Amino acid sequence: MDNESAKDPHLRSWSSTDWRQNETVTPVDGDPSDDGLVAGTLDERRSFGARSAAVVLGQVVARETQGAHEVWAHAAGRDLAVTQLTPEPCRGHLLRATLGDMGFDAGAFDGDLRVRGIIDQKAFSLVSVMEQEGVLNQWGHLVEEGDIIAIPPGGELDGRFQGHVAYAVVTAPWDLLMQRAEAFEGLAEPGFWTGPAIYSPPPEARAACKRVLQGCSSLLRALGGGVPSSAVAFLRNELLDGVLTAVAKVQVGGGRRQGVLNAARIVRGAEDFVEGGGARQAVQIEDICLALNISRRTLYRAFHDLLGISPKAYLRLKAMSAARARLLDAGDRPTTVTQVALDQGFWELGRFAGAYRAMFGESPSETLRTAQGDNLRR
Numbered sequence: 001m002d003n004e005s006a007k008d009p010h011l012r013s014w015s016s017t018d019w020r021q022n023e024t025v026t027p028v029d030g031d032p033s034d035d036g037l038v039a040g041t042l043d044e045r046r047s048f049g050a051r052s053a054a055v056v057l058g059q060v061v062a063r064e065t066q067g068a069h070e071v072w073a074h075a076a077g078r079d080l081a082v083t084q085l086t087p088e089p090c091r092g093h094l095l096r097a098t099l100g101d102m103g104f105d106a107g108a109f110d111g112d113l114r115v116r117g118i119i120d121q122k123a124f125s126l127v128s129v130m131e132q133e134g135v136l137n138q139w140g141h142l143v144e145e146g147d148i149i150a151i152p153p154g155g156e157l158d159g160r161f162q163g164h165v166a167y168a169v170v171t172a173p174w175d176l177l178m179q180r181a182e183a184f185e186g187l188a189e190p191g192f193w194t195g196p197a198i199y200s201p202p203p204e205a206r207a208a209c210k211r212v213l214q215g216c217s218s219l220l221r222a223l224g225g226g227v228p229s230s231a232v233a234f235l236r237n238e239l240l241d242g243v244l245t246a247v248a249k250v251q252v253g254g255g256r257r258q259g260v261l262n263a264a265r266i267v268r269g270a271e272d273f274v275e276g277g278g279a280r281q282a283v284q285i286e287d288i289c290l291a292l293n294i295s296r297r298t299l300y301r302a303f304h305d306l307l308g309i310s311p312k313a314y315l316r317l318k319a320m321s322a323a324r325a326r327l328l329d330a331g332d333r334p335t336t337v338t339q340v341a342l343d344q345g346f347w348e349l350g351r352f353a354g355a356y357r358a359m360f361g362e363s364p365s366e367t368l369r370t371a372q373g374d375n376l377r378r
Helices: 003-007 044-048 068-072 174-181 203-222 229-248 262-277 285-292 296-307 311-328 337-343 349-360 364-376
Strands: 058-065 079-084 092-099 102-118 124-133 136-138 148-151 156-172 197-199
Touching: 058 203, 058 229, 068 311, 079 311, 092 203, 092 229, 102 124, 102 203, 102 229, 124 203, 124 229, 148 156, 148 229, 156 174, 156 229, 174 229, 203 229, 262 285, 262 296, 262 311, 285 296, 285 311, 296 311, 311 337, 311 349, 311 364, 337 349, 337 364, 349 364
Parallel strands: none
Antiparallel strands: 058 092, 079 102, 092 102, 102 156, 124 148, 124 156, 136 156, 148 197
8 A cells, every 4th residue: 555545544445535525314293205315115024034024224423533442442342441552643534324223334443452242142243354454453363464253142241453444344133144045055053153353355255345335335324325135135135145154265164263362361350350450449569460470570561462451541531431432421321521520530630631632633522511511401
């Protein structure tokens, strides 16, 4: 990729569209399809062999994002803790579509993030890495461009996303996944999908999957004013079949199961210990080492190997990112900057505000005002 493309995310193959052309539309009284956001009906029995013929709606939202939390965490059914590891805003773009009981996300961002948590409580998630520049890992395993991460309902995304990353996420209920998997040899066995795994398809299968996901994303952007029911049915089939075709090309036993590597296991254990103690309780490095029964040197090596920083620095960044997440949620759960800072263990409010601005490119009060303003505009 040339140097100019590396500087400007809008010049990239995956993110060349001006995302500001598509905005969230708020429905008004009357037929919701008049707002250009809702599709017509989809006959489930005709399309997927299901018994019901319930009316389902397609919805598309596309927007630019100013931070890591807007990219990952703000979606129904998700419970993700996002920690930004380097300063400056983590800007990007996001397209999110609801296609009946299926979901589709496509987006890109530039930054360095630790992301851990449940991506969907009830649906199966297939995460495709569309573009990658930098280090990506999942459960401590390196992830390459074109890899597919399969996560069962309630399973955890647990990794680091560094540099420029473009991704797509297809979410589908278990019964729908199994219906579509019947067409692929080896994928129809329920045991194949019981555990999280990373699949690395051959180059031609990666390229084909990427074309399908890009094509569906482009179609959704083009149909942003309204998605007809025929398009909803087509997209549901195309997205699932496109990803499953790539997974089916992986040789038997070629998936890397979740088996958390040692460094990732230590970092997870440290996070769990800190979370269990509550945000206000000061945690010492020695406390973590004692709880995990490891030496200080082993703890530091694990954090440096996985995240590139010390455990002390990471815990501070984690608290700062948790503060931002809470401020962004102020539209639904009112709060104050002072309360958020104290809840996350920042006792010197002036230093907290300065560090927050250096990290996220705006003051905590600006984040709070934006969240409150968004709530008023709903």
